[in-house]
Amino acid sequence: xxxxxxxxxxxxxxxxxxxxxxxxxxxxxxxxxxxxxxxxxxxxxxxxxxxxxxxxxxxxxxxxxxxxxxxxxxxxxxxxxxxxxxxxxxxxxxxxxxxxxxxxxxxxxxxxxxxxxxxxxxxxxxxxxxxxxxxxxxxxxxxxxxxxxxxxxxxxxxxxxxxxxxxxxxxxxxxxxxxxxxxxxx
Numbered sequence: 001x002x003x004x005x006x007x008x009x010x011x012x013x014x015x016x017x018x019x020x021x022x023x024x025x026x027x028x029x030x031x032x033x034x035x036x037x038x039x040x041x042x043x044x045x046x047x048x049x050x051x052x053x054x055x056x057x058x059x060x061x062x063x064x065x066x067x068x069x070x071x072x073x074x075x076x077x078x079x080x081x082x083x084x085x086x087x088x089x090x091x092x093x094x095x096x097x098x099x100x101x102x103x104x105x106x107x108x109x110x111x112x113x114x115x116x117x118x119x120x121x122x123x124x125x126x127x128x129x130x131x132x133x134x135x136x137x138x139x140x141x142x143x144x145x146x147x148x149x150x151x152x153x154x155x156x157x158x159x160x161x162x163x164x165x166x167x168x169x170x171x172x173x174x175x176x177x178x179x180x181x182x183x184x185x186x
Contacts, residue, residue, distance in 0.1 A: 007100045014095075018088070026099065087112050123176045127160070137166045 064070065090112035097103040121143075122133050129151070133145035141164065145153040151157060158164060166175070 010100070012098070015091075026156045083114060086114055117178055118180055121178045122171075123178065125176065126174050126176060129157075133166060133171075137168065138172055139166060 022151065094108050094110065098105055098107055120132065121130055123130050128146050130145045130186040134140060139161065141154040141157060141158060142150075143155055159168075
């Protein structure tokens with residue numbers, strides 16, 4: 001328990017430091033963002049007065065009086081993220097693996113490649129395969145990689161799964177889907 005507490009405390013300190021750096025960067029760039037907002041063209045929307053069609057707005061009232069907890073869909077609903085977010089997540093994860101879970105230090109030398117993985121790919125925990133699966137759970141054979149290297153033999157994939165189809169049981173228990181921008185650097 002004490003080890004976990006020290007890991008959490010160290011992560012909190014690192015988070016606070018990065019938050020301060022980010023706050024400084026955000027404040028520095030606030031002027032140009034504010035100017036952009038002031039110059040936006042506003043259009044009247046029925047019942048809402050003048051509202052920019054490019055902004056998020058609420059068109060239904062919701063009484064939160066009896067709601068104890070609520071959350072938000074974080075993917076670009078309330079915040080716009082830069083490409084630096086993926087690099088930051090990747091760097092944090094590498095540091096955590098090396099500093100707290102004692103992975104080899106060489107992991108910190110790896111560089112994040114934002115062009116390699118995309119949302120929608122699946123990662124197979126059992127054999128380290130990263131692959132695209134269609135909506136019927138069929139493996140797209142030419143998309144299967146181990147690390148950054150493509151699998152050379154489609155037969156290896158077919159033999160492992162007894163065909164191109166992945167059963168729902170296997171998919172749910174042995175695979176992870178990169179379903180949002182935050183899972184790609186992981």
